[in-house]
Amino acid sequence: LAKTTQPISMDSYEGQEVNITCSHNNIATNDYITWYQQFPSQGPRFIIQGYKTKVTNEVASLFIPADRKSSTLSLPRVSLSDTAVYYCLVGDISSGSARQLTFGSGTQLTVLP
Amino acid sequence: DSGVTQTPKHLITATGQRVTLRCSPRSGDLSVYWYQQSLDQGLQFLIQYYNGEERAKGNILERFSAQQFPDLHSELNLSSLELGDSALYFCASSVVGLNGDIQYFGAGTRLSVL
Numbered sequence: 001l002a003k004t005t006q007p008i009s010m011d012s013y014e015g016q017e018v019n020i021t022c023s024h025n026n027i028a029t030n031d032y033i034t035w036y037q038q039f040p041s042q043g044p045r046f047i048i049q050g051y052k053t054k055v056t057n058e059v060a061s062l063f064i065p066a067d068r069k070s071s072t073l074s075l076p077r078v079s080l081s082d083t084a085v086y087y088c089l090v091g092d093i094s095s096g097s098a099r100q101l102t103f104g105s106g107t108q109l110t111v112l113p
Numbered sequence: 114d115s116g117v118t119q120t121p122k123h124l125i126t127a128t129g130q131r132v133t134l135r136c137s138p139r140s141g142d143l144s145v146y147w148y149q150q151s152l153d154q155g156l157q158f159l160i161q162y163y164n165g166e167e168r169a170k171g172n173i174l175e176r177f178s179a180q181q182f183p184d185l186h187s188e189l190n191l192s193s194l195e196l197g198d199s200a201l202y203f204c205a206s207s208v209v210g211l212n213g214d215i216q217y218f219g220a221g222t223r224l225s226v227l
Contacts, residue, residue: 034215046217105155
């Protein structure tokens with residue numbers, strides 16, 4: 001069971017790039033890494049997912065080193081509306097799998113003006 | 114709007130009671146997941162169903178049970194409720210992305226046990 005560790009909180013200023021790192025030392029071969037964003041009293045929202053190397057979409061990039069024991073979510077040029085909790089999820093939830101899902105404790109990102 | 118519908122939005126009940134939370138997944142999604150989020154806590158995975166069958170189990174108490182029906186909606190039953198069961202309960206449904214499953218979460222049901 002892959003346990004994840006994230007910083008509890010981070011502060012940034014508008015327009016800066018923010019990098020949030022998640023440690024998952026016990027990641028298994030079939031595990032994917034997924035990041036979610038959650039605003040207060042709302043359900044988490046998918047940001048990005050990857051298995052290895054680098055993945056980029058319209059809102060973020062995900063960097064995964066070769067040993068896959070950590071991953072870094074990169075948010076370019078954050079705005080006040082990016083203030084939220086960011087969760088790292090490691091697990092194999094593809095069809096046929098019965099492995100448990102592990103959300104990290106989450107990182108509270110606060111973007112300051 | 115994620116396309117996942119949860120009802121009711123709020124539920125207030127007393128200790129010892131039983132409640133049922135309902136979830137309608139996105140059209141075409143076969144997997145449904147249930148999570149519990151207590152105040153200022155992270156998301157705790159409870160259980161997953163795939164096309165009507167239980168697929169994965171997390172830290173779900175014996176007082177809790179779930180099922181997924183032929184029309185793919187799911188219900189989470191919580192019985193003998195305790196004060197500590199007060200939490201947000203989220204349902205998610207999933208579609209397989211390029212790298213694995215992507216979960217889409219509903220807005221949640223806020224349960225208050227008094």
